[in-house]
Amino acid sequence: MTKTLMVTFIAALVLVVAGCGGSSDESSSASPTDEWASGFCTAITTWTDSIQSVSEQFTDPSSLSKDGLESAANDVKSSTSTLVDDLKALGAPDTASGQAAKDSVDELASTVESEAATIEDTVQGASGLTALPGAVSSILASLTAMGTALSSTYDTIANADAKGELQTALEDSPDCANISS
Numbered sequence: 001m002t003k004t005l006m007v008t009f010i011a012a013l014v015l016v017v018a019g020c021g022g023s024s025d026e027s028s029s030a031s032p033t034d035e036w037a038s039g040f041c042t043a044i045t046t047w048t049d050s051i052q053s054v055s056e057q058f059t060d061p062s063s064l065s066k067d068g069l070e071s072a073a074n075d076v077k078s079s080t081s082t083l084v085d086d087l088k089a090l091g092a093p094d095t096a097s098g099q100a101a102k103d104s105v106d107e108l109a110s111t112v113e114s115e116a117a118t119i120e121d122t123v124q125g126a127s128g129l130t131a132l133p134g135a136v137s138s139i140l141a142s143l144t145a146m147g148t149a150l151s152s153t154y155d156t157i158a159n160a161d162a163k164g165e166l167q168t169a170l171e172d173s174p175d176c177a178n179i180s181s
Contacts, residue, residue, distance in 0.1 A: 036093035037169035040105070040157075041176035043086035044150065047112075048179065050079035055143055064132050066123075072139070073123040080116040084109045095165045104156040111149040115142040154179065 030038065054072045058064070087109045092102035119142045126135035158167040170176045 031169070032094045033165050033169045034173065036090055037166060037173045038175045039086070039090050041170065041173055041179055043083055043090075044154075044179050045175065046086075047079050047083040048150070050075065051143060051146065054079075055140070058136050058140065064136060066126065066132070069123045069126060069132065069135055069139070073120045076119050076143075077116050080112050084113055093166060093169075095161065096163055097161045097166065100160040101157045101166060104153045104160070108149050108153040112146050115146045115149075118142045150179075 054075050057068060057072050087105050090102075090105065092098040095101070119139050122135050122138040122142070126132060154170075158170055161167045
């Protein structure tokens with residue numbers, strides 16, 4: 001029985017390897033532009049999911065505390081740091097407008113880093129229960145600024161793409177489905 005499974009596995013592996021490489025069928029493999037779009041959208045989706053989780057902590061003002069704000073600020077800082085690392089690792093897509101896309105992504109990275117630092121400073125400066133509502137308001141403003149920067153970056157990337165390569169890759173990527181609207 002084990003020998004039969006091994007032969008079946010090897011046969012399947014040979015078929016998979018035979019199907020890879022050498023083929024000019026582009027539908028079976030992603031282009032570098034498609035891979036860039038997927039990487040961009042995966043990084044953004046992971047980050048926005050984390051930020052959404054953080055922002056949900058502020059829906060009930062009666063449960064706010066200094067410790068809760070500090071925890072939220074740490075979560076934002078950590079997820080933003082991961083996002084920035086992921087975005088920087090993407091580099092420029094190999095398209096005519098690749099450098100413009102990279103510049104826009106770099107600007108997004110700077111904006112979210114700056115807003116994450118603002119959130120951290122706000123939380124550190126909040127002392128006592130009376131300061132918490134103002135801190136929450138400032139944090140929500142920073143989260144809104146992050147969202148606006150993300151939307152602007154996505155639009156810039158799609159619209160700066162003269163040949164439509166990135167826009168098509170972003171529209172066709174399943175990883176971009178949640179952020180393209």
